[in-house]
Amino acid sequence: MAKHPSLAAVVQRLEDRGLRVTAPRLSVLAAAAAGAEDQFSAEDIESRLPQVGRATIFRTLKLLVEMDVFCRVLLDDGNLRYRWSRRGHHHHLICDSCGAIEDFTGCDVTTLMQDLARRTGFTARGHWLEVYGRCAACHSRAAVSQ
Amino acid sequence: MAKHPSLAAVVQRLEDRGLRVTAPRLSVLAAAAAGAEDQFSAEDIESRLPQVGRATIFRTLKLLVEMDVFCRVLLDDGNLRYRWSRRGHHHHLICDSCGAIEDFTGCDVTTLMQDLARRTGFTARGHWLEVYGRCAACHSRAAVSQ
DNA sequence: CTCTTATTGACACATAGTCCCATTTCCACA
DNA sequence: TGTGGAAATGGGACTATGTGTCAATAAGAG
Structure with missing residues (x-):
């Protein structure tokens, strides 16, 4: 792509x-x-x-x-x-180690939000989510060097 | 509290x-x-x-x-x-209408993250989530005024 | 070709910090 | 009780990321 x-x-x-x-x-x-x-x-x-x-x-x-x-x-x-x-609703996976940013969709935060509404009466209009961690490439790189 | x-x-x-x-x-x-x-x-x-x-x-x-x-x-x-x-892992519910901030725990983003790891090989270390919407109090207030 | 309106650039101002460094303060130890 | 070193502070300069104003310019419509 x-x-x-x-x-x-x-x-x-x-x-x-x-x-x-x-x-x-x-x-x-x-x-x-x-x-x-x-x-x-x-x-x-x-x-x-x-x-x-x-x-x-x-x-x-x-x-x-x-x-x-x-x-x-x-x-x-x-x-x-x-x-x-x-374009459209998506979030980011940000690699701590190489800094690469990947997108991800198929965000099930929606389910979370519905749950939330039931429990607290708060209705979500939108949300902001960023995920930090280690990407697949950096994983294999680490595995090799050890 | x-x-x-x-x-x-x-x-x-x-x-x-x-x-x-x-x-x-x-x-x-x-x-x-x-x-x-x-x-x-x-x-x-x-x-x-x-x-x-x-x-x-x-x-x-x-x-x-x-x-x-x-x-x-x-x-x-x-x-x-x-x-x-x-204290500890939590997120915020921010009301668009009155600006109040509530905390919420019981964050099932963890499940989401595990799913993510399976699908993309990305391992999440942490995440940042803010939710915007309308709090219960502002809901009832709106219901009354209409 | 000209009118209108969008857009630009320059510059001042705002916010949220960080960095450096000389001075001050605190604490422990003699 | 005095003092030396480490921690913390304050001041000021500097950075990054913007926003607001305003006069000048450029684009597109007719």
């Missing part, structure tokens, strides 16, 4: 919303695709685009997160990263 | 860790207990303690979070709050 959706698709979605497809917006998308990692910080984008105003970069990041082109990932140390969104 | 544990218990835990029980640390605890709400921001503490250095306030907050005296709560808007921890 591609790291990120085609530019054309994003452009289409901008147009559908009646938003303009401008050079700075395309630059941010390009800069986000440029990194070696599939995740990036606001600062990464800033440093790759010295010619684009800082405010514009943040505005664009915010817009693209709203449009579900990017998603935010909360790292264990409290830092925030951006990432191409796989 | 009390909003927060006795000061003596916290003092004890500081001593157990070989840390000093200093005036600034006690001030932060007092300031945290002073607010009307059971939650507070770093800024709340700062403004209640103009005589204590900012660096000290942040150091102390961090220390008390590590000691599980306070916990951090991630609000829906991305802002962070501090809160007396009920």
